[in-house]
Amino acid sequence: MGAGETIRTRRRAVPWLLLALWVGVLAVASPFAAKLGDVQRDRITDYLPASADSTQVAEIQDRLPGGETTELVLVYHRDGGLTAADRQTAGEQVARIAGEHDLAGEPQGVPSKDGTTLMYPVATNEPGDDEKKRDAFVDAVREVAHSEGGLTVQVGGPGAMTTDASKVYNQLGGPLLYTTVAVVAVLLILIYRSPVLWLVPLAVAGLADYLSMGVAYGLHEAFGTQVSGQSTGIMTILVFGAGTDYALLIISRYREELRRIERPYDAMRAALRGCGPAVLASSGTVAAGLLCLLAADLNSNRGMGPLGTVGVLCALAAMLTLLPAILVLLGRRVFWPLVPAYGSTPKVRRSLFAAMGSSAGRRPVTVLAGGAVLLGALALGALNLPGSLKQEDSFVDKPESVDALQTLAEAYPERSSQPITVLTPADRADATLATARGTDGVDSAQQGRTGDGWTEVVVIAEDAPQTPGETRTIEALRDRLDGSYVGGPSAQQLDLKETNARDTAVVVPIVLVSVLLILIALLRSLVAPLILVAAVVAVWGATLGIGGLVFEPLFGFQGTDPGLGLLSFVFLVALGVDYGIFLMHRMREEAMRGAEPTTAALTALRTTGGVIASAGLVLAATFGVLLNMGLVALVELGFVIAVGVLLDTFLVRTYLVTSASVALGRKVWWPGRLSKTPVEPVRPQRQPEPV
Incomplete structure (x- = not known):
């Protein structure tokens, strides 16, 4: 067998070997x-701060006798006042529930002072x-406790609210996946204008998502990694969003190389050599x-x-191995009907991104200053963000448990309708009970379950749940009850807010340093990475400002999720830098070929602008799927990331980063060698004859 035949055999074998490998994996x-x-677990302890009092509670x-307690509140209400028949109906329903289920004690009705509620x-x-x-x-309790004859019956309490939340999280499984696939499919059809090509990256992303599920389960089993509805939903979005972005970049470069190189195998090798480092760094x-x-x-x-x-790395592995193998085999x-013929040149058209680049190239300082002023003005909108999200405001559409909570707040204004739970060592139960009763803001306190060396003390505050008055009561209890833990729904929300503030202060600097080091290693410069990081931070601030302008006035949200700032920062910085890497890496390629700084910047924008725009639209659309979810926290996160990606794609990446690169010239690559002397143009190598 000759050398040429050996090479041809290897070319045919490699894609099939990769396919076989993926089948095995x-x-x-x-x-x-x-x-x-x-x-997958969506209990409150799966979301709470690891070290907080409320988590310990x-x-x-x-561990107390009987395990975890499910606490409900049955609310019977009539606007004009409860009748004797209403009270009889309530008693019969509660008795039936007690007969069908093993309840802790005999339920006792508590009437409101105005006589409207029990x-x-x-x-x-x-x-x-x-x-x-x-x-x-x-669900069984709700089936029994139903409204009839003008009597409104609602089932609320912590247990009911947890169930209502879990039903929303269940949407993060199948419905989220199907919606994401549909959105990505439509966009790929519009981008590629091909009846076949769009199926390839979509199918590869689907297989990557399936692989990520298996790896995620392995992480849980091996290291105890927590798996929740929120984290698995975000993982799926990242697989399809980031994975499709990588596919768009690879396919775009592959199409370019097919015009220069005859054989698909060789064209794909050249494409991966050209864009592989950017995809890996991204x-x-x-x-x-x-x-x-x-x-x-x-x-x-x-x-x-x-x-x-896991989602990002599975998407990366699939797009760098399985996608190229399938494309080479096909x-x-x-690409039909727009097949890139060998030796052909694409039609030269005046593209939108060429026009953008021209304006940025003519007046880079003016464009840069104008963009900075615009982003700064948008960021001021963050001052209008509503306060911390209350538990009853956390649903887009109010479920029954929230309606019950609001009914209780109106009917019992003299006391809280949501208990504060104190857990104290059993040998200090009496002292803790006395201290709790003497604490300012406490309406009543009584002893609850005892076991495992601990005693529950159930405290009712004078103020409504999650108000400043109740917060002061919780803080006073924690100050006075040394050695005890103070928890319950309101304490959990307080701990979530405080821990998110702590996490933001710790995680944000780590993210910035990590991303900056990767960019320095890739671009071999200090200035270019600083520009990219500053740009994505500016996008984050501006997008939060846009959120402040629309969350309450347009969406009607009564609060902001405490974790929005941190999670949106991590995602926007990490994902936003992606597009900066695509642009800057191509700019560096052009500079290495001897192009002048302005030419390199405008060429990079012209050649990558379309694929970056397509990638940005896909990524924004995948996160935009969260806007259809039933939890305010997810809607806010999806909105901020989607808008941030679009802002980054069509303003910051195209105008501001390009303008900064043109204005700085060679200094953008300081202190690398590209910043010092012009590079001798690299002569294109003659392609070897086909064998």
Whole structure:
């Protein structure tokens, strides 16, 4: 066998070997991927700060006799005042519930002073820590406690609110995946204008998502990584969003090389050599940024880091191996009807990005200053962001549990309708009870369950839940009850807010340093990385400002999720730098070929502008899917990231980064050798004759 035949055989074998490898990998991952849903947990302890009082309360409660308690409040209300028949109906329904379920004690009705409302606190250990049994218990109670004859009956309380939230998180499984796939499919069809090509990156992204599910399950089993509905949903979005971005860049470069190189195998090798470093660095920044979340104290944030990283790396592996293999095997015909013929040149058209580059090239300082003023003005809108999101305002559409909470707040203004739970060592129960009763802001306190060396003290505050008055009561209890833990729904929200502030102060600097180091290594410069990092930070501030202008006035949201600032920063910095890498890496390529700084910058924008715009639209659309979810926190996160990506793609990347590069000239590559002397133009190598 001659040398030429050996080369041809190798070319034919490599794609098939890669396909076989992926078949084997997916076969191994399949049993684990199917189990990911079984280990997904959306209990409050899966989202709380790891070291907070409220977390300790929730975990100790799980160990008390009967395990985790499901607490409900049955609310019976009639605007004109309850009738005797209403009270009889309430008693009969509660008695039926007590007969069908193992309740903790006999429920006692508490009437409101105005006579319009009667509430029955109900608690049970029956479901334990089984989320499916808890949801089934809540649904069973709601089936019995139903409205009739003008009497409004609502089932609320912490257990009901947790069930309502879990139903929303269930949408982050199948419905989120299907919606994401549909959105990406439509965009790819519009971008490629081909009946076949769009299927390839979409199918590869789907296989990468399936692989990520298997790897995520393995991480959980090996290291105890927390798996929640939020983290798995974000992982899927990252696989399709980031993965499709990488595919767009690779396919665009592959199309270029097919015009220069005859054989698809050789064209793909050239494409991967050209854009591979940018794709690797891009995925590296995202992975590094997400892994920085391991430094967070909030359980939900810390668990999201590894799972998000898994999604990005699985997408990277698929797009650098499986996608090229399939494209090479399908050959040029996969681009039909716009097939890039060997030796052809694409039609030269005046593109939008060439026009943008021309304006930035003529007056770079003016464009740069104008853009900076615009971003600064938008950032001022962050001052209008609503305060911290209350528990009852966390749903887009109010569920029954929230309606019940609001009914209680109106009917019992003299007391809180949501207990504060204090856990104290059993030998100090009496002293703790006395101290709690003597604390300012406490309406009443009584002893609850005892076991495992601990005693519950149930405290009712004078002020409504999650008001400044109740917050002062919780803080006073924590100050006075040394050695005890103060928890409950309101304490959990307080801990979430404080821990998010702490996590932001810790994680943000780590993310900035990590991303900056990766950019320095890739671009071999200090100035260019600083420009890119400054640009994405400016985008983050401006996007939060846009959120402040629309969240309450347009969306009607009554608060901002405490974790929005940190999560949006991590995602916008990590993902936004992606497009800067694509642009700057191509700019550096042109400079290495001897192009003058202005020419290199404008050429890079002209050649990468289209693919960056397409990638930005896809990524924004995938995160935009979260706008259809039922939790305000997810809608806010999806909005901020989607708008931030679009702002970065069409303003910052095209105008401001290009303008800064033109204005600085060779200094943009300081202190690398490109900043000192012009580079001798590299003569294109003659392509070898086909063998």
